[in-house]
Amino acid sequence: MHLSRGQKLSIRDLIPNGSVSITIDYYPTDIDIAAFSLDKDHKIKDDRYTILFSNRQSPDNSIALTLHEGKAIFTIDIDRLPTTIDRIIFTATHDIHAIGKARKLEVTVGQQAGTYNAKEDLTTEKAVMMIALYRHQNAWRIGTIGQGFNGGLAALITHFGGEIAAPPPPSSSPSPTSNPVPPRLNLNKITLEAKQSISLTKTAPTFGEIKINLNWSRGSSARRGFFGKISSNKAVDLDLGCLYVLKNGEKSVVQALGKSFGHFDRKPYIKLLGDDRTGDVNTGETILINGKFFDEIEKIAIFAYIYDGVPNWNETNGVVTLTVPEQPPLEVRMTQGNNNKTMCGIAVIDNHNGQMKVSRLVEYFRDHEEFAKSVNIFLRWVSARKN
Structure with a gap:
């Protein structure tokens, strides 16, 4: 009916x-x-x-x-x-x-x-x-x-x-009324601004299933955008990924490039769910972190990169949302893009004595290696493709 x-x-x-x-x-x-x-x-x-x-x-x-x-x-x-x-x-x-x-x-x-x-x-x-x-x-x-x-x-x-x-204004004593x-x-998402950080404390024995979602506009007149159409000469293939360092020293990358999708129930306890090649998937791209094993994780550095298409960050309207159960979602908007570079470092998640510290970056780099060095994660890089 x-x-x-x-x-x-x-x-x-x-x-x-x-x-x-x-x-x-x-x-x-x-x-x-x-x-x-x-x-x-x-x-x-x-x-x-x-x-x-x-x-x-x-x-x-x-x-x-x-x-x-x-x-x-x-x-x-x-x-x-x-x-x-x-x-x-x-x-x-x-x-x-x-x-x-x-x-x-x-x-x-x-x-x-x-x-x-x-x-x-x-x-x-x-x-x-x-x-x-x-x-x-x-x-x-x-x-x-x-x-x-x-x-x-x-x-x-x-x-x-x-x-x-x-937040209440500073006061020496509460005023009676x-x-x-x-x-x-408390209905608002928390939107992280330039250089802002926020720490999340467990409200349960573990953090549960932590979700990182990237949603974006394809950059084509055929693309739906968030609330309207975006015009561009060529569609952009924007991908979500992350670098990670575990407490035992293990470090690597989770991304579609090289089919390094990771694992949820075993190390690194981080998994990329899929690869949206067009930007037309309503749910965008999502990485899941198994918060049950967050104590085994030292650092996660979240990034997005343009695999195909002319770099045009201003047209992507990229938004990354970090969702932790029983916590307000944290949102990072990829603004003021550098259109000469294909890599955007979005945020860093640090494990500080069991607390989750999330720091906004939104800085642009020419490639994976340059971004990795900026967050003090040193890896040996080789060329790779999705196919």
Whole structure:
């Protein structure tokens, strides 16, 4: 069933029994998807029930989120939800671009029981309320909304009675207040700026599955880009890779060149999942790091290189995202490219006594060897090809 904007119906007309599943398929993959649980006044009462990339399940597990590249799947046990939750609003936001320009933003209720194109009728909104799951006369209903805010995430949070968390200003002592403090939500990715570093501490016995993703624009008028078309004379084959040094002194490279794809369950515990030769793969290129064995890793230096095509970094719109479970994603944008060089050193991950220190580079080099020397990893290099 195709759902139109403003349509309302009983959730049990679509899903006769059991938990409710809401799936959002979206592109580009840097759109942020969230579910806001609100009280009868349509305000956030308990931010632990705000479900998104940094908080993927509620305390009682009545709401859970599974994330894949370009897909968010919410599972809601409506019979277990606290009575204080009157409705759940499912939203999409982007930091820069209008959501209406997204290539895809589709909501599916159940197993294709109902679908809604959430970007229809949007114009300049950077944040959109897509659908609502809400109580009505002791039953649950679903309603499509399709309305948003030009102000993006900040306007959305304010509308729900909350505010985005920010570091507190320095103060010798806390100032008392008689006003209730609105919920403070840490919803933002962390975008690393020039020479910035950040350290991540384990929130579990291990870091889990660490994901490094490169997404980029092909640089051809036939290429979709992030939110539009990019023109160039020749498509660029941009590849993701990394250098690594293990605690035992072993060091090498993981990349498509030379088919050095690595391994996830054995040394080096780093694996490149595939090679996107065109840039047309929606998920881009991904390296997985087995965080269970992070203590055996000394250093990882992440890079991207142009294997084929004229170097034109400004047209690639390259974005590398580092995702660690239960941590805010770290994003590095490949800006101010040097078009005379084919190698971009993106970031370095260091193991500092079990902590993960991520440092932004975004420096450009003529080849692998020059980059490796800049991060103090010395290897013997030979020429190689993909085929």
